Amino acid sequence: MGFQHQFAWRLTGTLASPVVEVQSLDPYNPQETFNDKLTILDVKARDAAGRVFQVEIQLSAYADLTARMLYGWADLYRRQLRRGQEYSILKPTYAIWLLDQTLRDDTPAYAHRYRMRDDRGQNLLDHGGIWIFELNKFAVQQVETEQQRWLKFFNEGEHLDDEKLPEWMQTPVMRQAMSTLTAFSEKDRAYHAYQARQEFLRQQRSIQQELEKERAAKEAERQAKEAALQAKEAALAEVARLKALLQQQKDG
Template sequence: MHRPIDPKVDCVFKTLFGSDDHRDLLIHFLNALLAEDLAAPITAVDILNPYNERETLDDKLTVVDVKARDSARRIFQIEIQLLVFANLAPRILYTWADLFSQQLQSGGDYRALQPVYAIWILDATLFRDRPEYAHRYRLLDDRGRALVDHGTIRLFELSKFDVDPVQSDAERWLKFLKDGESLDSTRLPAWMQPPIMRSAMSTLNAFSEKERDYHRYQSRQEALRVQRAVAYELEERRAAEQAALQAAEAALQAAEVERQAKEAALQDKEAALQDKEAALAEIARLKALLDQQTKR
């Protein structure tokens, strides 16, 4: 029986790209999404944090990432983020920098540093003011020259991915991640016909067909629903607090404008009073002068 499986769910994603049994999927995925960055293609990898399918259903895979190293000692990180939060961009940079710095042990030589390539798959929109779905970040000067061959950070927003027809391997993987849940292995579209994509689809089928795997998948789906509900509630609360803060600031600004207006009006009254007092004093002076002239 066919049951839809979302490849973005943590246990499925880590089975696809983070298990030793599917290194071919990981290698193809990395070569596809990093084709613009790699001087030489990846031929073999060691997974640094292999996924153990015996992990219990109660385990919380809050960080859904895969780390690997190839024969050239280059380091690769793949992370999928289903929810976007305010400080995600600094986190992306921090995790890349942390991986880069972890290469050196105490007393290590800087010549041992190798490029670190990070791939972030976002299921939500991070950059609302940018229409493109793919982003590439490197350490460059103002003339576009690299300081060192340090690697790249690649970021893909699936919410913006709408490529038709799908042609490149990178596009196949992104569409697979975005629409894999709706695919039927008995009627795969043309873009899913390459053998490597069929192999990825068979992994989804395994979660659909094996009761234990499907139960694990459903458990993770429920956990994600709870996470989303909590995140949305926090976002709504944050938005309400922000709106209340903006309203309070607007009220303070209005009160300040009113205070300044009253102060200006008071200053005008004081100036008018001073003018009146000066006029009365002038009248009194002239009257006194007139009285003196009359007495003479």
């Protein structure tokens, strides 16, 4: 379990106990509609201390994604307790999200850590949190931390030659990660599912861009018509005012 242990530890900076349980749920979770989530990995793990880890690679970002992140974390945290059990048995829960699209347009930062704190930075309870990594913002060339090493692997792993790994991949854990990726790629069904999902993503991005352009064009047209109508109404009102003024002068 060393590979999964190192993965959760390095990304969150949490020195977790050895992972004792790993569950992979719905790899290549398909979209039923355009607005559905598109997820290619959902892994849940528990370490020897009972702490819970969830890892999701999310290819599409949408308006309600942050609400889903918080709901998912809360659900994982809640599921630790069964009826009649004490709150004292609750363990920290860590949700790790790797995003292919931008979630935060207001900052160039690619890593975000959200925990339960007040406005002075004091923890209400140190029971994990939500870690978000926007891979499309990650552009580090020189690896300096283990977190950067993992993020670079997620960005570039599919293009690496497992027989000629770069220097930043020359660690036992990263070689194991590459071996896992290579074994994954050799499974025809999984490989073709991955390729199909990538193509699907490209198509959906293109559709999304076209929809946004169409919405923008319709909105511009609506605003232009509204402005023209307002101008016409203003002109008619001015004509009516002038007529009334002339009539008053005649009557006077």
